[in-house]
Amino acid sequence: MPLMTKLAQTGRVEALLRNPDRKTGLEKSRTDGFVLRFDGIEGDCHSGLTRPADVRTIKQYPRDTPIRNVRQLTLLSVEELADIAAIMEIPAVKPEWVGANVVTSGITDLTLLPPSSRLQFPSGATIVVDMENEPCRYPADIIASHNPQQKVGFVKAAKHKRGVTAWVEREGAVAQGDQITIWIPPQRLYGAATA
Numbered sequence: 001m002p003l004m005t006k007l008a009q010t011g012r013v014e015a016l017l018r019n020p021d022r023k024t025g026l027e028k029s030r031t032d033g034f035v036l037r038f039d040g041i042e043g044d045c046h047s048g049l050t051r052p053a054d055v056r057t058i059k060q061y062p063r064d065t066p067i068r069n070v071r072q073l074t075l076l077s078v079e080e081l082a083d084i085a086a087i088m089e090i091p092a093v094k095p096e097w098v099g100a101n102v103v104t105s106g107i108t109d110l111t112l113l114p115p116s117s118r119l120q121f122p123s124g125a126t127i128v129v130d131m132e133n134e135p136c137r138y139p140a141d142i143i144a145s146h147n148p149q150q151k152v153g154f155v156k157a158a159k160h161k162r163g164v165t166a167w168v169e170r171e172g173a174v175a176q177g178d179q180i181t182i183w184i185p186p187q188r189l190y191g192a193a194t195a
Contacts, residue, residue: 004118004183011107011119011180014078017100018044026099026138033175036125036168040072041101047072056134069167070130073101075119076163077110087157090147097146098139100163104180111161118169118183125172135162 017028022045040047051069053061061067076095081103085093095103104110117129135158143154 004185007182007184009106009108009182011077011104011110011182013102013121013174013176013178013180014105015095015100015103016174016176017095017103021045026142027096028099028101029096033173035171035173036073036127037171038168040069040168044101046074046101071165072168073127073166074099074133074163075102075104075110075127075129075166076100077107078103078105080109080111080161080163084154084157084161087152088143088147088154089151090143090149093143093154094146097142098162102174107180107182111163113164113182114184114187116185119166120170120181120183121172121174121178123172123174123178124170125168125174126170127166128169130165130167132160133162133165135159 016031016034018031018034018041019025019028020043034044035042037047039049046069048069050066051071053063053065053067055063057067076098081093081095081098085091107113111132113129115129115131118126119129120126135155137155140154144150
């Protein structure tokens, strides 16, 4: 019995970005397309089958412990970026400033997609949502450098609007303008989490 449900709603790829060198910072540059491999975006600094444990996993593993890389891609939506900018009272939050790889449109509440949702592109390339990407100070500093007049800070404004991280389940090409098919797993609340 198939586990995933295909949503009637589809999304669209509005922008694709990558950065080949992590030492240059968080900001990424736009590209018309890229290839997804099992280790991530070909030519992006966040690719790799493993990554060192960091502050996000410090309760589970000592820093720099090699762990599976489920943060190969970062996805944000034009709708949520516009919401963040409105809350901050600035003209725009550019995806280049916040480390985005894929910018979508048409996916309602992208950041709230359930973990294990699949996003599939026309080539068959498919990524799996790991979890919500928590806002942090690195993009906040970049946004502030472009918008010193902001009224609300990025971390507060981007809560539940910062997008998701994902990893590659099936290889293939992704291009700007591609349609995105959305598959979601069954939705259940885990009782022990609320106890």
